[in-house]
Amino acid sequence: MLRRIAASTSTTLRVNGQDLLSFAGTNLLGLGHHPEVLAAAQECLSRCGLSAAASRSTSGNFAEHENLEEALAEFLGLEAALILPSGWLANEAVMQAYGDELDTVLVDADAHTSLWTSTTLTRAQVIDCGASDLTRTHALLDRHGEQHLALLTDGLFPMQRRIAPLAEFLRLLPRKGILLVDDSHGLGFLGQGGRGSLSGAGVSDPRAVMTGSMAKALGAGGGFIASSTGTIERIRRRADAFVGTTPIPPAVAAGARAALQILEREPERVRRLRAHAARLTAIGKRMIQDDAEGRSPVLALPVSDQKAGRALEQKLAAHGLYIPWTEYGGGPGALRVAVSSEHTTRDLERLEEALLQHYQP
Ligand SMILES: Cc1ncc(COP(=O)(O)O)c(C=O)c1O
Numbered sequence: 001m002l003r004r005i006a007a008s009t010s011t012t013l014r015v016n017g018q019d020l021l022s023f024a025g026t027n028l029l030g031l032g033h034h035p036e037v038l039a040a041a042q043e044c045l046s047r048c049g050l051s052a053a054a055s056r057s058t059s060g061n062f063a064e065h066e067n068l069e070e071a072l073a074e075f076l077g078l079e080a081a082l083i084l085p086s087g088w089l090a091n092e093a094v095m096q097a098y099g100d101e102l103d104t105v106l107v108d109a110d111a112h113t114s115l116w117t118s119t120t121l122t123r124a125q126v127i128d129c130g131a132s133d134l135t136r137t138h139a140l141l142d143r144h145g146e147q148h149l150a151l152l153t154d155g156l157f158p159m160q161r162r163i164a165p166l167a168e169f170l171r172l173l174p175r176k177g178i179l180l181v182d183d184s185h186g187l188g189f190l191g192q193g194g195r196g197s198l199s200g201a202g203v204s205d206p207r208a209v210m211t212g213s214m215a216k217a218l219g220a221g222g223g224f225i226a227s228s229t230g231t232i233e234r235i236r237r238r239a240d241a242f243v244g245t246t247p248i249p250p251a252v253a254a255g256a257r258a259a260l261q262i263l264e265r266e267p268e269r270v271r272r273l274r275a276h277a278a279r280l281t282a283i284g285k286r287m288i289q290d291d292a293e294g295r296s297p298v299l300a301l302p303v304s305d306q307k308a309g310r311a312l313e314q315k316l317a318a319h320g321l322y323i324p325w326t327e328y329g330g331g332p333g334a335l336r337v338a339v340s341s342e343h344t345t346r347d348l349e350r351l352e353e354a355l356l357q358h359y360q361p
Helices: 035-048 063-076 087-101 113-121 134-144 166-172 229-238 250-265 268-292 306-318 345-358
Strands: 005-008 012-015 018-022 080-084 104-107 125-128 149-154 178-182 208-213 223-227 298-302 334-338
Touching (some): 035 250, 063 250, 080 087, 087 223, 087 229, 104 113, 104 134, 113 149, 113 178, 125 134, 134 149, 134 166, 250 268, 268 345, 306 345
Parallel strands (some): 104 149, 149 178, 178 208
Antiparallel strands (some): 080 223, 208 223, 298 334
16 A cells, blocks of 8 residues: 655655654655755746656757756766666666677676666576675676676665675676666765765776666656766667657756755765764664664664554654655565654654664564
8 A cells, every 4th residue: 555645845744644754765865845956946847847748859858958967977977977767767778778789787686676677678698696795796707707798786775784895896897897886875875975886986987887866865856877978878879768758857857956066065964864874773773783784874674564564654653753664675574764864863863762662673
């Protein structure tokens, strides 16, 4: 059963008529409610209407789309960027552009479903290379390294609280290999000023292709790909997910660009998010002993039974908190707790008090 949301702020959701302090979703930096973001979107909405109403190769290419791509590339320190209607399609677009010539695709065991699904778009042999398992990946690369090969991974696995070893992956990757990093969760949290997991790993390499959802740290919607100019050009030409789709509404692109400007101007948001993530780790350690290591703004508290999960949700709602039980995101069912830079210290205290009272591993 899907929950029904009637309204939201950067830290609250109106769920079933009740305004609750939210620890749900991936509203990492509260940018989707920032007045400058809303003003940029509203100005564009009045000027351009609600929809781009056509693919970009016909009459749907607005200045806002191109401006956002330039801003993304510049912020990420990569040569070029391309926006797609969703983060999911961004991963598929990369595979549509490269799948034909690949012989082997290695995929991290915990990679997001959209990365796994993208592998259905290639005839290459698809191999699970374990969960950031360098020994296994090394052995597989020894065996398949002469072939055209791509390695697919998330940059940050939020529920597993794991950061992919991107520097090591690039060190092992053959010269002509591709490292596709879905950084939907790393952007805004890892790397210099929230520039993501490639920045966090201190690597800059033309073999790396970064994708992500703009619905998370940027508080907007849609997806992006960022890489070398050559790679982006190839995807622009070859990927049906780009050529044959209507882009995100120009107003959303305008809002995402404003969000990016705030992210660049206010790195303290990222610092606050990291501090809150550290507090969440400490809370996790109290709840589930040493199982909550790692760096992530998300904590999965295991509750495998749906009935128990929903009952716990209700108890927390009685405390004014919204923390959803979910089976999504890999692994068995869990209470998914996510912090935002916009939570206050008091919000985190309320979280801890309520969990201590009601959660049992
Ligand atoms: C790691 C990851 N990749 C891709 C997606 C899909 O992005 P979008 O919702 O923009 O399609 C998600 C979830 O939203 C995600 O968590």
